[in-house]
Amino acid sequence: MFTKKRMFLHGVVIVFALLCAACSQPLAGLNDPPPTPSPTPWPTPAPQSIYVNPHISLGTISPYVYGANYGPWMSIPLALQEEARQSGITFLRFPGGNWGDTHTLKPYHIDGLMMVSEMLGGAEPSISVRFLDSTPEEAVEVMRYVKEQGYQVRYWSIGNEPSLYDEYDTERFNREWRAFAEAMRAFDPDIVLMGPEIHQYTGNPATDPRDAQGRLWMEEFLRANGDLIDIVSFHRYPFPRSMTDPEATPDELLANSEEWDHIIPTLRQTVRDLTGRDLPIAVTEVNSYWSNTSSGETTPDSFYSALWWADVLGRLIREDVEIVAYFALQTPTSIGGYGLLARTDVRPTYYVYQLYKQFGDERVQAETDVPRLSAYAARRADGALTLIVVNRAADAQRVPLQIVGVEQATAEVWLFDRAHTAEQVASVTLQSGQAVDIPGEAVVLYVIHPE
Structure with a gap:
């Protein structure tokens, strides 16, 4: 038979045990590792454009x-x-x-x-x-x-x-x-x-x-x-x-x-x-x-x-x-x-x-969905980013160029077409998202040197 005193002591023991059990568990979030920050997603290629992401290496050429x-x-x-x-x-x-x-x-x-x-x-x-x-x-x-x-x-x-x-x-x-x-x-x-x-x-x-x-x-x-x-x-x-x-x-x-x-x-x-x-x-x-x-x-x-x-x-x-x-x-x-x-x-x-x-020895991401246009990009040992664009169309094409991480840069331009034998022509200022002019039936090399 429990007396009131025994019932009280028994209750104290139970409460004490529950408190100890609770204390033995870490407080939620106190010792959790900090959450891994989500990477900033790269911009997605816009349709009918040339897209270059120099941050994505695709291996050695x-x-x-x-x-x-x-x-x-x-x-x-x-x-x-x-x-x-x-x-x-x-x-x-x-x-x-x-x-x-x-x-x-x-x-x-x-x-x-x-x-x-x-x-x-x-x-x-x-x-x-x-x-x-x-x-x-x-x-x-x-x-x-x-x-x-x-x-x-x-x-x-x-x-x-x-x-x-x-x-x-x-x-x-x-x-x-x-x-x-x-x-x-x-x-x-x-x-x-x-x-x-x-x-x-x-x-x-x-x-x-x-x-x-x-x-x-x-x-x-x-x-x-x-x-x-x-x-x-x-x-x-x-x-x-x-x-x-x-x-x-x-x-x-x-x-x-x-x-x-x-x-x-x-x-x-x-x-x-x-x-x-x-x-x-x-x-x-x-x-x-x-x-x-x-x-x-x-x-x-x-x-x-x-x-x-x-x-x-x-x-x-x-x-x-x-x-x-x-x-x-x-x-x-x-x-x-x-x-x-x-x-x-x-x-x-x-x-x-x-x-x-x-061109360079490290291939980086480059793509385009423009018909009869191809784009290939690389990184050189001197740090320069290069882009070769081949236009198999007879007509010139004006195409937006998106280079991830490059808002504006001056690029050397080398041109191979019927009138130019892989010659350096006037440099251009490239602004990401703005259009570049690719001559018809031509190969254009852009070289962007690191600042």
Whole structure:
């Protein structure tokens, strides 16, 4: 039986216990960490404008996207050696084209490659060893000479466009390619192997090269040799589409640059699916035409082809391609208008590199939804922000430019069009949100230096 006194004491104990329990809990909010402040949202791109956000880094641009094919079948004229030095070419694919599968490389050929590499300011050399009518042992002998001379050659490939070989299907090529690769790696495990170097890959199974049994060259190569390859490589020349349609119209050529927005992502996914790896991609031969043509409205030596290339190169940079080797460094007109250099003068595509060599090595966000307009932006080592705008439209376009964090700035302007060969023109004052004038069929480089 509880007495009143016991009931009182019992109540005191309960209250005391409840108070102690309450005191053992932290007061709400007293020891909570301070809330993380919400980031200030970046402005969203306005429609029908150019939008640049230099605060969003999209990674490092490979220095080897400014490459070219070079071989013993080319010669850099004495009168153009200074232009070659100033070309901005950073990577050399040697010996270029199918020459390497019809000739055996001699020591003096390799010596010549290294001399040109030095002339171009230390352009990274790569060598494609002969595959047809050759052996893994002969490939290793080429590597042995390179090593004995102390030449630094890291990038190697085996053969050229096997998808065009007579008497080869994917199974035979993949088996023999593997024997070459294993021998070369045994000699030097540090080499970087590129392949399969097939022709006309587009990421479309309906048109991609197949062997006589209907097997896709790229897919079969990745299945068979995906464990040995370091960089997945291919070639692309979109025109002519047939010999009955030998020349593209300007509209056809300029619209074609957009295909790269499909080709590269499709190949990346195919590589992941078939190898389980994310491998770098190289486009080791590329130009507007595969035929030996020149002096046409859109042939490789034309202004239109240069305008096309300015946009293609920007898209390849945007897709984070590791190596791009334009075809070619030099050719006389007698064998086609391919080369950046001719016999006595440079061709229009040369000037594309005069702009891009000022671009920078850190890609930042840039986009536009204006038809036939492309925008690519980068940050340079000196802190400058650069913007390349390619206008594939015939008419000038007046477009608002929005640069996040830049209210007003003075920009250098470099212009490539029919009247200007990548020349510096009058500087402009850029005000974020205000319109800029982009000339028709032109490439404009803006350079904004840090204050």
